[in-house]
Amino acid sequence: MLDSVDSTNAEALRHAPGPAWVVAGEQTAGRGRRGRPWASPRGNFYGSLILSPREAPEIVALRSFAAALALHDACVALTGSPQAFALKWPNDVLLNGGKLAGILLESVGQGRGVAHLVIGIGVNLIAAPDPSQVEQGALCPVSLLAETGLRITPARFLDQLAPAYARWEETLTGRGFAPLREAWLSRAARLGEPIRARTGTETHEGIFETIDSTGALVLNQGGQRRAIPAAEVFF
CATH class of the missing domain: 3.30.930.10 (Bira Bifunctional Protein; Domain 2)
Structure with missing residues (x-):
């Protein structure tokens, strides 16, 4: 050390x-x-x-x-x-x-x-x-x-x-x-719950549904699934 x-x-x-x-x-x-x-x-x-x-x-x-x-x-x-x-x-x-x-x-x-x-x-x-x-x-x-x-x-x-x-x-x-x-x-926090994901220019709100095979965050937004590869997440 x-x-x-x-x-x-x-x-x-x-x-x-x-x-x-x-x-x-x-x-x-x-x-x-x-x-x-x-x-x-x-x-x-x-x-x-x-x-x-x-x-x-x-x-x-x-x-x-x-x-x-x-x-x-x-x-x-x-x-x-x-x-x-x-x-x-x-x-x-x-x-x-x-x-x-x-x-x-x-x-x-x-x-x-x-x-x-x-x-x-x-x-x-x-x-x-x-x-x-x-x-x-x-x-x-x-x-x-x-x-x-x-x-x-x-x-x-x-x-x-x-x-x-x-x-x-x-x-x-x-x-x-x-x-x-x-x-x-x-082990994921807030899985199945509403979260906010903020990219450099946009904020997306939805249910934290899963992560996909690339590691991207997947939000359910009123039945539509959105994959977000990089963002800051807020609860």
Whole structure:
């Protein structure tokens, strides 16, 4: 484990081709989706896995679901409370309805393919951002310590996360996305309920019906099904 880095994703890319985990006690320039800053107090988990996948980019991107399932497995193994955790499309892990963890995939291209993929993971083990720091309408951040009373170190969390991810990676490469899709849906937050999905220019409302074979969100809008490949979801 490194003491301090700018971001574990950036550090992981410097260690390409991998596979290798990079975990740091502190990030000085951590970031989330859409370039948002990611608060990085010591004691939380900041880790990135660097891979050099060979599939087409649309298959490579499905590893966000492998990462989410691995995070869920690690959290359940450490707490023994499967009912407390859920997965929010496309890349968050919830604890008691609040945001516990996020996933950020970044890649370096090679022609039309992906030369290197880095899967960045941040988990609020002991501290969560103040609700005033999150986007209006977003879920309230929570920490594992505050919600469960358990103080888990980043090293102990990695001991659960790394083998859990390896199992889902093997499933994805050996059996395809179908078993990951089924497992993800069984852990999905707000499945069958009304949600809002906001793209860069539009907001779509409907019933969260499923995810399709590409990982896209499928909304039922008055009997019409709409597949949305990328969006921010609000409950």
